[in-house]
Amino acid sequence: STYLMWFRSDLRISDNTALYEACNNGQVIAVYLLFPEQWQQHDDSPNKIKFQLAQLEDLKQALNELNIPLLIKKFHHFNEAAEFLLSTAKQYQCSGLFFNEEYGVNEINRDRQVHQAFHQAQLTCQSFTDQLLFTPGTIKNQSGNFYKVFTQFKRKLYEKLSVVNRLPLPTPAKQKKLNIKLTQDSLALDYCNKAITKLFDHWPIGETTAQQRLQLFINDKIVAYQENRDFPAQPATSQLSPYLTAGIISIRQCLHVARSANLGEFASGKSGITCWINELIWREFYKHILVGFPQVSKHQPFLAETQLIPWSNDSDLLKAWQQGKTGFPIVDAAMRQLVATGWMHNRLRMIVAMFLTKDLMLDWRLGEKFFMQHLVDGDLAANNGGWQWSASTGTDAAPYFRIFNPTNQSKKFDPQGQFIKQFVPELQQVPIKYIHQPQDYLQQNQLHNTYPIPIVDHSQARERVLSAFKQLKEAK
Ligand code: FAD
Numbered sequence: 511s512t513y514l515m516w517f518r519s520d521l522r523i524s525d526n527t528a529l530y531e532a533c534n535n536g537q538v539i540a541v542y543l544l545f546p547e548q549w550q551q552h553d554d555s556p557n558k559i560k561f562q563l564a565q566l567e568d569l570k571q572a573l574n575e576l577n578i579p580l581l582i583k584k585f586h587h588f589n590e591a592a593e594f595l596l597s598t599a600k601q602y603q604c605s606g607l608f609f610n611e612e613y614g615v616n617e618i619n620r621d622r623q624v625h626q627a628f629h630q631a632q633l634t635c636q637s638f639t640d641q642l643l644f645t646p647g648t649i650k651n652q653s654g655n656f657y658k659v660f661t662q663f664k665r666k667l668y669e670k671l672s673v674v675n676r677l678p679l680p681t682p683a684k685q686k687k688l689n690i691k692l693t694q695d696s697l698a699l700d701y702c703n704k705a706i707t708k709l710f711d712h713w714p715i716g717e718t719t720a721q722q723r724l725q726l727f728i729n730d731k732i733v734a735y736q737e738n739r740d741f742p743a744q745p746a747t748s749q750l751s752p753y754l755t756a757g758i759i760s761i762r763q764c765l766h767v768a769r770s771a772n773l774g775e776f777a778s779g780k781s782g783i784t785c786w787i788n789e790l791i792w793r794e795f796y797k798h799i800l801v802g803f804p805q806v807s808k809h810q811p812f813l814a815e816t817q818l819i820p821w822s823n824d825s826d827l828l829k830a831w832q833q834g835k836t837g838f839p840i841v842d843a844a845m846r847q848l849v850a851t852g853w854m855h856n857r858l859r860m861i862v863a864m865f866l867t868k869d870l871m872l873d874w875r876l877g878e879k880f881f882m883q884h885l886v887d888g889d890l891a892a893n894n895g896g897w898q899w900s901a902s903t904g905t906d907a908a909p910y911f912r913i914f915n916p917t918n919q920s921k922k923f924d925p926q927g928q929f930i931k932q933f934v935p936e937l938q939q940v941p942i943k944y945i946h947q948p949q950d951y952l953q954q955n956q957l958h959n960t961y962p963i964p965i966v967d968h969s970q971a972r973e974r975v976l977s978a979f980k981q982l983k984e985a986k
Pocket of ligand 1: 739747748749750751752754755789790792793794796854855856857859860863881885887888889890892893894895896897900
């Protein structure tokens with residue numbers, strides 16, 4: 511029999527659970543559906559979409575070598591998926607459909623409709639856990655609830671991982687050639703015209719590229735990851751996030767290679783390796799949170815009481831932050847990195863998110879949205895988790911009184927101002943001594959028109975936000 515394999519955020523042929531299972535069951539026809547309007551509603555960035563659609567071209571070639579034909583069809587919204595998939599299955603006399611699970615609330619609803627449609631038509635519809643090591647809902651506390659605290663979640667996950675290894679699956683074998691010709695709608699979307707021009711210089715596509723990135727990171731960087739990962743001037747992290755988000759590489763492949771470099775261990779051994787695996791578990795944690803607490807998928811804070819924080823919507827402040835013109839060099843350099851490359855270093859994501867929510871007291875959802883609109887690795891769970899952590903509205907979030915001082919963060923994590931100078935050319939000539947607070951130097955050298963004065967006074971802003979959170983506590 512023949513089956514449809516519906517590709518979504520799993521754009522690879524190696525270690526792809528649904529593809530592997532479909533191929534084990536019979537002949538396979540692959541399908542990819544475009545939903546530009548829906549993606550835009552989700553604020554998926556032109557960078558991310560362009561990157562993923564380019565990867566789709568690569569995937570098409572790889573599937574071709576396996577004799578798996580690919581059907582590409584453009585729609586508007588998710589609710590058009592079920593009917594089309596069912597009629598396609600019927601048209602090609604398929605016995606059913608296979609796909610890997612996604613966890614946003616709209617994705618879950620879409621997939622439920624698809625399951626129902628196939629069920630009613632008495633056709634198989636099988637979906638798989640593939641993005642994650644463990645299915646959301648299988649890691650719970652003793653009361654049967656989802657964990658809200660990362661360390662507890664991780665402890666439980668590690669218990670499970672010590673019993674069931676999660677090994678990558680092989681690439682399916684070449685199948686017999688199917689004698690069909692499928693339509694392929696154009697992948698050119700106007701929406702992608704706004705992507706950065708050097709997208710593929712920063713983020714070359716391809717499964718092989720992703721595997722090479724992983725291998726290079728494991729060979730050269732992972733051992734020192736713990737010491738170096740917080741310094742944005744050094745490329746000390748894996749930069750695999752766009753590949754993980756698009757599913758060009760799998761979580762099992764990452765974990766397996768890291769464990770192999772650590773004698774099979776994940777919780778002990780080389781600290782750089784355990785530290786990196788710990789980050790992979792944060793990714794896991796936030797996706798489980800998305801399923802356990804769907805309000806976070808609907809623009810709601812995880813902590814309902816923080817709904818009452820009087821966040822501001824000041825558009826001038828927002829614009830200064832977005833354009834990297836706040837007068838805080840580390841914040842500005844970070845924001846310009848985001849706009850120029852579609853990616854931002856993790857330490858900087860925390861700094862700019864904390865700055866937007868605590869120094870500017872702007873609504874965290876404005877920051878979350880702007881990130882999604884630019885990130886090539888934009889992921890609802892991780893992005894929302896990161897933003898709600900910074901805003902102190904989330905699960906296991908930063909306690910509201912622990913507020914980053916952006917200047918101290920800058921001194922600590924970009925001590926030579928190397929990163930700042932890379933992205934803020936106006937500060938190129940500023941000596942190291944002044945780089946974190948350049949205004950006096952600029953003034954003395956009559957360069958004050960070249961770079962903004964700080965848009966906020968950090969200590970005053972700190973008091974303001976502390977008092978807002980305290981009022982909330984008192985009212986409770
Ligand atoms: P590495 O340090 O090499 O880590 C390896 C992988 O682990 C990453 O590729 C990523 O998949 C995962 N990971 C690492 N840190 C985290 C984390 N804190 N939460 C969840 N997963 C993590 N990550 C995204 O993938 N997409 C996002 O949209 C996103 N938005 C964020 C927004 C904010 C405000 C913050 C604070 C963090 C956000 N992160 C997001 C998490 C993190 O910043 C990125 O995953 C990381 O910077 C990617 O770089 P890397 O691949 O070199 O990471």
